[in-house]
Amino acid sequence: MIDIAGVLAANFLYVILITLGGVLVSGSVHFVPVGGAPAAMAQATGIGTGTVQLAAGAGLTGLVTAGAMLNLTDSMALILAAGMVGAMIMIGVTMMVGNLVYVYGVGVPPASAKVDYDPITKDRQDIYVSQGTEGHGLPTVSFVSGIIGGGLGGIGGALVYYSLMSIANGMASADFVGLAAIFAVGIFFVNAVIPSYNIGGTIEGFHDPKFKKWPKAVVTSLIVTFMCAIVSVITIGGL
């Protein structure tokens, strides 16, 4: 019989850290400029794919780099930074190459339809939006916003993984790594899905009016991830 209360009491700090990591992930997804199917037809600003999929792609790349770092060092800050950089590189490369396709393949200038002037470069946006569309491509503000989102998501994923890997248990090392990584991937997906109800298909980044809805997702994520954290800590700590 597993001593549930004992395992939870011994690892309560990690339950809190996992919850924090999950909340970071769900907040980060709001930063990522996704446009869904309209963006794939150059009808909306952002990356032409689904919210969850892109956030998961970036965050899981961060998880891979964080996992590699955890193998080499014990420093928590370094592991979180590795997760952040891995996710930022993945999302940065994706947005960069996506913009290459928009500019050279489709022939559209990056433009946002939600603001008249790019808050970072102060460039005029509205006259560069072609007729019948809601913007296209990734202007600098969306690009920077996506990088921030990828970074926060990477930190969140790495924090969940680091916390799970710190729980004392009686498993063989290879099994432990596999189980912790699968739990980290699962918690990541749960938190990547929650904000998609806020985003509803398209968001351009932190300058988009929809971005202001983020507290709802964060509160939801707090409750959901706390429950996930308890289950994962009991599972790993009890084995």
Next chain:
Amino acid sequence: MMYPHRIFNKAISGEPPSNALLAAVGGASASVLMSAYSMSVVFAIAVGALIAAGIHGTYCTTAYLGRSASQKRFRQPIYLDMVRSHVPVMMGFAYITTFCILVVSYLMTSVLGHPFPLTLLAFIWGITVGAIGSSTGDVHYGAEREFQNVEFGSGLNAANSGNIVRKAECGLRNGIDNSWFCAKFGGPVTGLAFGMTVFLSGWITTIFDPSMGANIGWLSIVAGLAIILILILWNRRLEVFARNQYGPYKEDEEVTA
């Protein structure tokens, strides 16, 4: 609606889950063959990719037949010769994708000493390659190839959605014609993006090895941030180029905001 076409429609779920499924099936089969039957690595990976390609072929067939048959109101005919000609090609591409992802994952676990198991790494890289393909190469297909009849140099007017190009240079256009076109630009840049992601995320810790001390580990983070800064600046140059090239679409008016 009322646009009968001969383009293979195999949208099952998103691209990332679909690729992750392929890679995970292939990775699981390969690691079972390697550990339980102690087969050689190349053979195990090839067989794993073959199993994944077979599963992909099943999904392609059911997706095409199921979508066209159940959405009868769109009046799309089901061409059995398209199933015969397209499914083997798609299985071939699925085989190549899975094989390459398994090779990357195997090298990471065995040579670079990554702690994650092979199947999980394959799953994660499957999600990543799907996310990248869906957001880069697919745009070339969805925004340019399917709408070659509208003028180059602007986004697609929402009124034109659904009015895809259905006639080819000779005869009716099919999915293989579209692959031929996208293989000129969309496909290679997708590969470039995935290669850059795998390479750059691993490169920084290979050059600045964190096992030699925390300071060198922090240098790898600095190198990563420098790469990201270069990407931001490159993107800005590209944005300026495109703005000058395609020009404003409307006359400049005073904006009150």
